[in-house]
Amino acid sequence: MLNIKLVSWALGLWGAVTFIVCVIYGLVTPQSLHMHEFLEQILPAFKWLTWWGFLLGLAESFLYGVYAGMVYVPIYNTLKRRWAEG
Numbered sequence: 001m002l003n004i005k006l007v008s009w010a011l012g013l014w015g016a017v018t019f020i021v022c023v024i025y026g027l028v029t030p031q032s033l034h035m036h037e038f039l040e041q042i043l044p045a046f047k048w049l050t051w052w053g054f055l056l057g058l059a060e061s062f063l064y065g066v067y068a069g070m071v072y073v074p075i076y077n078t079l080k081r082r083w084a085e086g
Contacts, residue, residue: 001077008069015065016058023054 019039026034026048036048043060047053 001080002073004070004073007073008066011065011069011072012062013065015061015063015068019058019061023057 022035022039026036034048039057040046040048043057045053046057046060
C-alpha cells in the first residue's frame, strides 16, 4: 500500500525541481530552444522571467505533482487490494 502523503509530497517536490531545471535551461540556452511558450500554455498566469511568474510557476508545478499523487495513490491501492494474490 502506498502512503498518499509521502507520494504526493515526493511528486510535488519533483514537479517543483523540474520547473526550476526548465527555467535554468531556458536561461542558458538560445531563445530558439526555450520552452517558455509551453510553460505559459500549461501553467495558468505564468509569465516568463518575472518574479511573480517564477513563484507562481513553482507553486503550480508543485501542486500539479501533489494532485498527481492524490489521484494515483488511491487508484493504485484499490487495484492492489483487488488484484493482490492471496
